[in-house]
Amino acid sequence: MKLIQATVSKAAKQIPTKYGDRVVLNCLTYTGEEIAVWGNPGDSTLTNRYPNEPVNLAVNEKGKYSVVEQVTTNATLPSPxxxxxxxxxxxxxxxxxxxxxxxxxxxxxxxxxxxxxxxxxxxxxxxxxxxxxxxxxx
Structure with a gap:
């Protein structure tokens, strides 16, 4: 899995697709690449974003992007x-x-x-x- 820093370019919006309603969040990487992050309706990791907000994206082996809330490099105990x-x-x-x-x-x-x-x-x-x-x- 690879991590990428990006900025939200457009607010998330719900779009009807042949697979049912989906939410798309458009992001712009610091290299200038436009990336669409797809999710299910009501996915707060996508819908609670606004333009120009910095986000961390993860890309898996298949090239699918997802928003990462927090990046951790080592396991720690949860805080109180x-x-x-x-x-x-x-x-x-x-x-x-x-x-x-x-x-x-x-x-x-x-x-x-x-x-x-x-x-x-x-x-x-x-x-x-x-x-x-x-x-x-x-």
């Missing part, structure tokens, strides 16, 4: 529950901060030629952030 929950909270907060940053940059770029004050752009970014959270159950 309290540490695990604290890490989950930290990771979740970091992802939300990245999402808000993306929403703000997008709003600012789209409203670049308008004469809106920065407070209005922040309000629009917050609206984008909240609606994105609700739509994707973040």
């Amino acid at each position: 529950k309290s540490d695990s929950k604290a890490e989950d909270i930290k990771d979740y907060a970091q992802r939300l901060a990245k999402l808000y940053s993306y929403c703000f940059k997008t709003a600012k770029a789209e409203l670049n030629n308008s004469e809106l004050p920065i407070e209005s752009v922040k309000d629009i970014a917050t609206t984008l952030f909240i609606t994105t959270q609700r739509k994707f159950n973040l």
